[in-house]
Amino acid sequence: MPVLTRLIPSPVVVDIRPGALDDLASVLSDQRISHSGKLAVAVSNGSGAKLRERIAPALPGATWYEVGGGALDDAIRLAGAIKAGGHYDAVVGLGGGKIIDCAKFAAARVGLPLVAVPTNLAHDGLCSPVATLDNDAGRGSYGVPNPIAVVIDLDVIREAPARxxxxxxxxxxxxxxxxxxxxxxxxxxxxxxxxxxxxxxxxxxxxxxxxxxxxxxxxxxxxxxxxxxxxxxxxxxxxxxxxxxxxxxxxxxxxxxxxxxxxxxxxxxxxxxxxxxxxxxxxxxxxxxxxxxxxxxxxxxxxxxxxxxxxxxxxxxxxxxxxxxxxxxxxxxxxxxxxxxxxxxxxxxxxxxx
The missing domain is CATH 1.20.1090.10 (Dehydroquinate synthase-like - alpha domain)
Structure with a gap:
């Protein structure tokens, strides 16, 4: 009797625990997401930027891109910068929901997998196939692939504002x-x-x-x-x-x-x-x-x-x-x-x- 199944689009890695951020480099390497360590890391000028100093030494092959906001134009600029920056194994979005959504859109635009590293738990967009971005008409939702990995450090989450x-x-x-x-x-x-x-x-x-x-x-x-x-x-x-x-x-x-x-x-x-x-x-x-x-x-x-x-x-x-x-x-x-x-x-x- 045949067994009928379907493939479910889901991340290769879901790592949710205290201290997960400290193991980001090894997780990506062990799961064959980035053996070379060449990553394009999108960060905000807020929570993500504060974490850059902490994890940058563990990601020596990463190039860091600061994203100013959560608009469609920001995501398009990020995609252009990543494309011009050379060859990368993956895009990492490190920050709040706006940065994750910009990184999702940019990764889809340049054809790279996205690693979501949220610094808060404000909404379900951190692992969704949608990037919500501000545009000239107000706000739009754009279809994108699921993140290939989601890394959530509960110690980082606890430091975020309670709201x-x-x-x-x-x-x-x-x-x-x-x-x-x-x-x-x-x-x-x-x-x-x-x-x-x-x-x-x-x-x-x-x-x-x-x-x-x-x-x-x-x-x-x-x-x-x-x-x-x-x-x-x-x-x-x-x-x-x-x-x-x-x-x-x-x-x-x-x-x-x-x-x-x-x-x-x-x-x-x-x-x-x-x-x-x-x-x-x-x-x-x-x-x-x-x-x-x-x-x-x-x-x-x-x-x-x-x-x-x-x-x-x-x-x-x-x-x-x-x-x-x-x-x-x-x-x-x-x-x-x-x-x-x-x-x-x-x-x-x-x-x-x-």
Whole structure:
């Protein structure tokens, strides 16, 4: 009887532990990613630059490229510099999400594998097949290959500002709502669900939601980092962002588009959006529990907690479906009018406060 399998796009190396950065050179050599040590290392002028002095002696064959921001132009310039710099085995992105995304795009443009070395856990983009970059139209998502390796040093993560870890928590937990939206679209529209991608993304979110620890615990940071990596792989399996992007992310994008100078972090807005969207779909107990966990980690669950009025939040929710045309979530399903959104929000606020 034949055994039918499929190939899953995933990193060759996933190294998540305290002190992982100190072994970066040996990991890349042992896994045949870079025997020669010739690497193009993209760093920010912030967290990545501070680590350069620490790890540069272990990477004598590396060329370092400082990236100024997270715009498409920055990524294109980086790709041009790497191409002009000679032959490299791989590109290393060392820094926060913007640097990782610039390095992803540049590596794809020059045809080299990407090694992601994030210095914070702000969102699931660290292992996803997407580079999110600012452009003239606002912000765009660009398809890129998965990183060939992901190295996450939990000691480095602990030194990052706590708000970055909190943002990652919100992004990971929002997976659960995103999967519920996917299942809704399957029931209503017959949209196909990739069961493996769905299972990975859901369990990643549940692992973070149910973990009793906090952002100061290595055990919790390990689970959060693994959840974000698994979410990125789930998106690669499905071929799009569906396992990790539903009504919660539509609400996030609406905040960004309507109030670009006031928007909070991606993860904060996704977490809040997920708790509210769960209430919209009638999952009131799950909504209340999600809000409780988000609060325990210091994340917002009401728009007032990130500086928005109720009327502004109603505007965000009403506009949210326009941010992802063709994606069907609880927002498209209910097609609520402003007065309906306001009434439901009032009930939601009371429910999670009781």
């Amino acid at each position: 970055f870890v909190r943002a990652g928590i919100g992004d990971a937990i929002s997976n659960i709502n995103s999967i519920a939206d996917w299942e809704l679209s399957n029931r209503v529209n017959g949209e196909k669900i990739d069961g493996l991608a769905s299972a990975m993304a859901r369990q990643a979110g549940e692992a973070v939601l149910r973990h009793p620890g906090g952002i100061g615990d290595n055990d919790f940071l390990q689970v959060l980092a693994e959840a974000l990596v698994l979410t990125g792989i789930a998106m690669s399996i499905s071929g799009d962002s569906r396992p990790a992007s539903g009504s919660c992310h539509e609400i996030n994008h609406a905040f960004d588009l309507l109030f670009p100078k006031r928007a909070a972090s991606h993860g904060e807005q996704c977490g809040l959006g997920a708790a509210f969207a769960m209430y919209l779909r009638g999952a009131h107990e799950e909504s209340a529990y999600t809000a409780e966990v988000l609060r325990r980690h210091g994340l917002p669950v009401l728009p007032e907690e990130i500086g928005f009025t109720v009327d502004e939040f109603v505007q965000v929710v009403e506009f949210a479906p326009q941010t992802r045309p063709g994606r069907y979530t609880i927002l498209e399903h209910l097609d609520l009018k402003p007065n309906q959104i306001k009434d439901i929000y009032s009930d939601y606020a009371k429910a999670i406060s009781s």
